[in-house]
Amino acid sequence: MPKRLDAPAAPTSIDTPRIERFLAHLAHERQLSEHTVRAYRHDLNQIAVWLADQGEPGAEPIASLDEAGIRRYTAWRHRQGVSGKTLQRELSSLRGFYRWLLRENQAVANPAVGLRAPKSPRKLPHTFDADQLGALLDPVDEDPLMIRDTAMVELFYSSGLRLAELVSIDLGDIDMSEGELGVIGKGSKSRRVPVGRKAREAIERWLAVRSALADRDERALFVSLRGGRIHPRTVEKRLARWAVERGASRHLHPHLLRHSFASHLLESSGDLRAVQELLGHTDIGTTQIYTHLDFQHLAQVYDQAHPRARKKASKPDERP
Structure with missing residues (x-):
């Protein structure tokens, strides 16, 4: 090898x-x-x-x-x-x-300009079945760490967050009354995403016990057992453990929840542009991969949405 x-x-x-x-x-x-x-x-x-x-x-x-x-x-x-x-x-x-x-005047040319790597097949992302994920999220916990972990899972799935986005959330970033959250994504680009009812309920349960773990001046929404902002690796480990304890049939990780959010939302709405905005993608082609779109579905969305692609409606007196 x-x-x-x-x-x-x-x-x-x-x-x-x-x-x-x-x-x-x-x-x-x-x-x-x-x-x-x-x-x-x-x-x-x-x-x-x-x-x-x-x-x-x-x-x-x-x-x-x-x-x-x-x-x-x-x-x-x-x-x-x-x-x-x-x-x-x-x-x-x-x-x-x-x-x-x-x-810095330490080179006379850029030899990597124009070079492209060999293409490899794009793998479609895996997702969780919506009913199966719902069954995992329904039980209510009493342990503060499990309450926190459930709130993180709900927020990942509710808002399609990246791991780095979730751990960087501060208490002031989320508006519970409006159900909105401000996040900083890739390239330091900010966006606002909705927070669903179930996620807000889970976060409220977490906020009720957060003070027992968090340091007095800690601003992070999610904290670790030591009281400071939770580390990304800790989130990954805790989500995997959370899934095992809930009896999940497969490994759970943050990006799987992001994939599931995008796929389930697109299946229900068919609005590719909205999903792109919620995920914070610059390129709609990236959203296509995330959401399992095949070209036929993409073409259908384009035909229905683009002003130069939509078919002109026939007038009552026009013949086909």
Whole structure:
């Protein structure tokens, strides 16, 4: 089996200081999220590890790459079975790194421009059956942690939130009387999403016991046993445990609830644009994948919605 490099160690090379300065630029000048900066570090370290294995000590690995070298790298990763989506992200990281090198006058060209990763089949997201999920959510708990976990599940499913969006919610972000929630999504884009009745009831039950766990000055809506803002990894573990204790037949994770929200809402409404807005997607094509749309359904929505595609209504005296 090929050697896996899912979590490469940070290499020591002539390029390491450049990479760290670039990451500092992303974090402080561009103010990208910690998660995004971590992804850039992983991708650039992955490439540096590969270059270090090529047996050229003393070279300036990433900063001296040319287009042919990048093609060799992507071919090697593709042979390892790495998905096209992952390779495209790694190429995007390289392009960003070289844009910064050009700005700093440390490169004369961007060799990653125009390169595209091999395409891989898009997998349709899994979803929970609506009735099955409803049965899991119906029981009422007495344990504060289970009350909190149920409120998180309800909010994920009610509003189609990403994991990072849920853990960043503060008490002042949610308007219980109006049933609305303000969230900051990818790219620091804000949006408002509705919070359903069942989710509001679950959150109210959580708020009634939250003070027993939360630190006095903690603003986070969801807190951990230690009293501070709950960590994303803790949410994942707790949701998996919550599902097992409720007798779920499959593993439960935050993105599965987001998929289920989108799919169930679209099945009921047929409003692709509304689902796109609620999910915070820039590209409607992304929404299509999330919601299991086939092209025929998409074309039908387009024909009904686009002013230049709708069929002109026949007048009473017109003949077909």
